[in-house]
Amino acid sequence: MGRDDLLAKLGNGLVTGPDGVIDSAAVDVAIGTAGEVVSAKIGIPAWHDLSEGDQRLLGAVAANGGSANSAEAARRSNMSDKAANRVLRRLADLGYLDRQTRGAYRFTGLVPKEVALAETGHSEVSDDVSPSQVASRQQCRK
Numbered sequence: 001m002g003r004d005d006l007l008a009k010l011g012n013g014l015v016t017g018p019d020g021v022i023d024s025a026a027v028d029v030a031i032g033t034a035g036e037v038v039s040a041k042i043g044i045p046a047w048h049d050l051s052e053g054d055q056r057l058l059g060a061v062a063a064n065g066g067s068a069n070s071a072e073a074a075r076r077s078n079m080s081d082k083a084a085n086r087v088l089r090r091l092a093d094l095g096y097l098d099r100q101t102r103g104a105y106r107f108t109g110l111v112p113k114e115v116a117l118a119e120t121g122h123s124e125v126s127d128d129v130s131p132s133q134v135a136s137r138q139q140c141r142k
Contacts, residue, residue, distance in 0.1 A: 035112075038109075039112050039115065042110065043109075043110065043111045043112045043115050044111075044115060046096070046110050046111050047111045047115055047116070047119060050096075050111075053079070053083075053087060054087060054090075054091060054096075055116070055119065055120060056077045056078075056079075056120060057073055057077045057079065057084060057087050057088065057091070058091065058096060058097075058107075058111060058116045058120075059077070059116045059117065059119065059120025059121075059122045060072075060073045060075075060076030060077035060120075060122070061073050061076075061088075061097065061105060061106075061107065061116070062107065062113045062114075062116035062117045062120070062122060062124065063076055063117065063120075063122035063123065063124055063125055064076060064125065065124060065125070066106055066107045066113045066124075067100065067104055067105065067106035067107070068104065068105060069102070069103045069104045069105070070084045070085040070088055070103060070105075071084075073088060073105070076122075088105050091105070092105060095108055095110050096108060096110050096111060
């Protein structure tokens, strides 16, 4: 969820001073507060509404930097390509993911990426880590 979305949810009244001018410090506090509220009231309950397989796949997308195609998500979640593709399409239809170009999907913010990482025990992997290093890290956690 972007900065503008969070501000819209919180409302302009909380970020303006008595003179009606938007205060930068108040905006930063409001964004932090809105993020916490959205996560607690929407993101975490939305996460718990998902099946274990859906959660596993969202955790895999989160671990891939918040964006992945079906092959990447399948590999990271230990699902078949066909099953991962089906689940990704459904999660996009439900608003958990956005469809991007060339078959990629990315987080919408309905469930914060940090929630998916924490709940699945994944850690975000940078682009400079090879698939064999990812597999090695996953084996170490087991």
